[in-house]
Amino acid sequence: MVLGAAYELSTRILPPEYYTHAAITTIAGIVTYAFAQGRTTNRERNLHARIILVTGGFTPLGLTLITSLASRGAHIIALSDYPLTENSIPSLLIPVLRAATKNEQIYAEYADLSSSESIRAFCTKFLTGEDHRLDAIVFAHEYRGIGTLFRRESQENTEWRDVASLATFLITTLLLPKLLVAPIERDIRIVNVINPFYAASAPLFPSKLTTILTSGNTHRQNDPLFLAEGFRALRTAIFTRHLQRVLNALPNGAPGPDESKNKPPGPQLIKPPKMSNIIAVTAAPGISRVETISPMFGADRESGAESFSLFGMLLYMFLYPVIFLLAKSSKTAEQSILHVLFLPTPFKRALAQVNSVADGSAPASAATPSPESYAYEEVLKPGGLYRECAVVNLKVPSLPPPPESAKPKDEKRGKGKGKQEDEFVVIEDDGEFGGESLGRMVWEWYETRLKDWETKDKARVEALKKEAERQKAAEGKQKLASTHTDSGTSTL
Missing domain, CATH: 3.40.50.720 (NAD(P)-binding Rossmann-like Domain)
Structure with a gap:
């Protein structure tokens, strides 16, 4: 009885001739959703003590x-x-x-x-x-x-x-x-x-x-x-x-190689x-959905009154099935x-190869890693x-490129006791x-902007401190005045 009623209701809502279309639509929706969610990392790492x-x-x-x-x-x-x-x-x-x-x-x-x-x-x-x-x-x-x-x-x-x-x-x-x-x-x-x-x-x-x-x-x-x-x-x-x-x-x-003239015997660093x-x-x-689409529509009240939009919130709710599917x-x-x-x-990989050479577990040719050595694993x-x-x-x-007049002259770089070229970081x-x-x-x-920001913020903090001190002084005066009033009343 129940199964018959359920079948009759389902055939009225979705006739059998539309089952193929419904199946294709469902599969297309699942594929679209999976594609929109993007790739999942295939890596894993132990983060204990990090x-x-x-x-x-x-x-x-x-x-x-x-x-x-x-x-x-x-x-x-x-x-x-x-x-x-x-x-x-x-x-x-x-x-x-x-x-x-x-x-x-x-x-x-x-x-x-x-x-x-x-x-x-x-x-x-x-x-x-x-x-x-x-x-x-x-x-x-x-x-x-x-x-x-x-x-x-x-x-x-x-x-x-x-x-x-x-x-x-x-x-x-x-x-x-x-x-x-x-x-x-x-x-x-x-x-x-x-x-x-x-x-x-x-x-x-x-x-x-x-x-x-x-x-x-x-x-x-x-x-x-x-x-x-x-x-x-x-x-x-x-x-x-x-x-x-x-x-x-x-x-x-x-660690670098020993450049001294009297090199000790044995393997070098x-x-x-x-x-x-x-x-x-x-x-x-x-x-x-939450941190890109919602602020863009102005649908988040926590963004403040300047960014909130009632129309945007209603539109976000109306389009949410599509947003859920694509975002x-x-x-x-x-x-x-x-x-x-x-x-x-790549640094850890290079350091590991250097350590293996120092330990004697790898040939010296592996001390200088080449791009081919990373070809089988992503770094x-x-x-x-x-x-x-x-x-x-x-x-x-x-x-x-800067004009010729703005380029530094090479002869100026050699002046200053010959130290400027050594101190120049490439x-x-x-x-x-x-x-x-x-x-x-x-x-x-x-x-440039950091200097301006810090100057403005310092002035803002100083203004807040002065305002807090002013309010504290006003509260102290008010408390003192109320104390005098209470003592005068008790004397009377």
């Missing part, structure tokens, strides 16, 4: 990433913009994360990434602490989109994008001296997470950056949303690539190829980040941009992401 600093740790992507890393035994330090009070979001989520991952080494530290003073206070506290080992830094706070399709780009959005990038630059430069003195055998990684619109600004990036630096004008309200977001993402990717050039140019403490044990890479997780979840968006954290680095590309667990070869136009120019000149210009933009 200390990883994560910014944006209490965003959807950050929480998912912390869960994945902590479940593999990593020691997590998550930076929080929320004060660590008793009922704050970090205080409530940290015990849950520890219980879910069975890992007690998950901690939250307060650092307001919109304040340079707060960032400096955290870095000073971290560097002066007892345990300041650091194996990886994951900057996940720049992934979330800023701005909406239904409102014109404002100067406030531009400032928020710049501040987010400057926070990455400031934390990197403050912690970098400590990373450079770490033991050479330690594998250290710096991962910058960017939004997926970096390619939108690639053709015009050099000219736009040149205009900003020469004019000093940061107002870019006329840029479309995708171009503004892409400019921020590509700027971070170019900075990461140039940071790797700088790291490779610095001494990394690698073999120097590995020139590369840093600190690897900086960029990861683009792709288009996610990523946080679990699949994290795969590219995990991939760059799990891949072996992490220093300074590379990863998306869908693969390297992206993005073409960015280079800057025009940075490689591989031509990637616009080459070394464009990377240097991006670095110059960071340094």
Whole structure:
């Protein structure tokens, strides 16, 4: 009876002649969903005793990433913009994360990434602490989109994008001296997470950056949303690539061959190829529902009244079946980040070959690794941009060559007691992401804007302190006046 009724109802809703169409549609939907979720990393790594600093740790992507890393035994330090009070979001989520991952080494530290003073206070506290080992830094706070399709780009959005990038630059430069003195055998990684619109600004990036630096004008309200977001993402990717050039140019403490005349008998130390044990890479997780589509539609109330749109929220709800099918979840968006954290680095591979030669377990010809030796296993590309667990070869136009009058003369380089040529640090120019000149210009933009940001933030902090002192004095006077009134009343 029940089966007959169910069959009769199903045939009325979907007649048998449409079963083929329904099956094809279902299969097409499953294939489309699987393709839209992207690749999953095929690597794995034991992260026990590895200390990883994560910014944006209490965003959807950050929480998912912390869960994945902590479940593999990593020691997590998550930076929080929320004060660590008793009922704050970090205080409530940290015990849950520890219980879910069975890992007690998950901690939250307060650092307001919109304040340079707060960032400096955290870095000073971290560097002066007892345990300041650091194996990886994951900057996940720049992934979330800023701005909406239904409102014109404002100067406030531009400032928020710049501040987010400057926070990455400031934390990197403050912690970098400590990373450079770490033991050479330690594998250290710096991962910058960017939004997926970096390619939108690639053709015009050099000219736009040149205009900003020469004019000093940061107002870019006329840029479309995708171009503004892409400019921020590509700027971070170019900075990461140039940071790797700088790291490779610095001494990394690698053992070199004995150059003395009186060489002792026996095997000599073999120097590995020139590369840093600190690897900086960029990861683009792709288009996610919560942190890409939702802010773009203005559907998230937590973005603030300036970015929230009731129409956008209703449109997001109406289109959610399509968004669910074509956009990523946080679990699949994290795969590219995990991939760059799990891949072996070329430095470790070269160091392992050098150690095997010193031990006598490998022939001396293996001391100098060649590209052919890495052909059968993927290694992490220093300074590379990863998306869908693969390297992206993005073409960015280079800057025009400087005029002859602007080039330094060779005869001036030899002056000054002959030491200037020895002190000159050569940075490689591989031509990637616009080459070394464009990377240097991006670095110059960071340094210039950082000075302005710190000046404004210092003035803001001083104003807040004065206001707090003023309110405290007013409360003291009010309390004193109420005390005098009470004593006068009791006397009467």
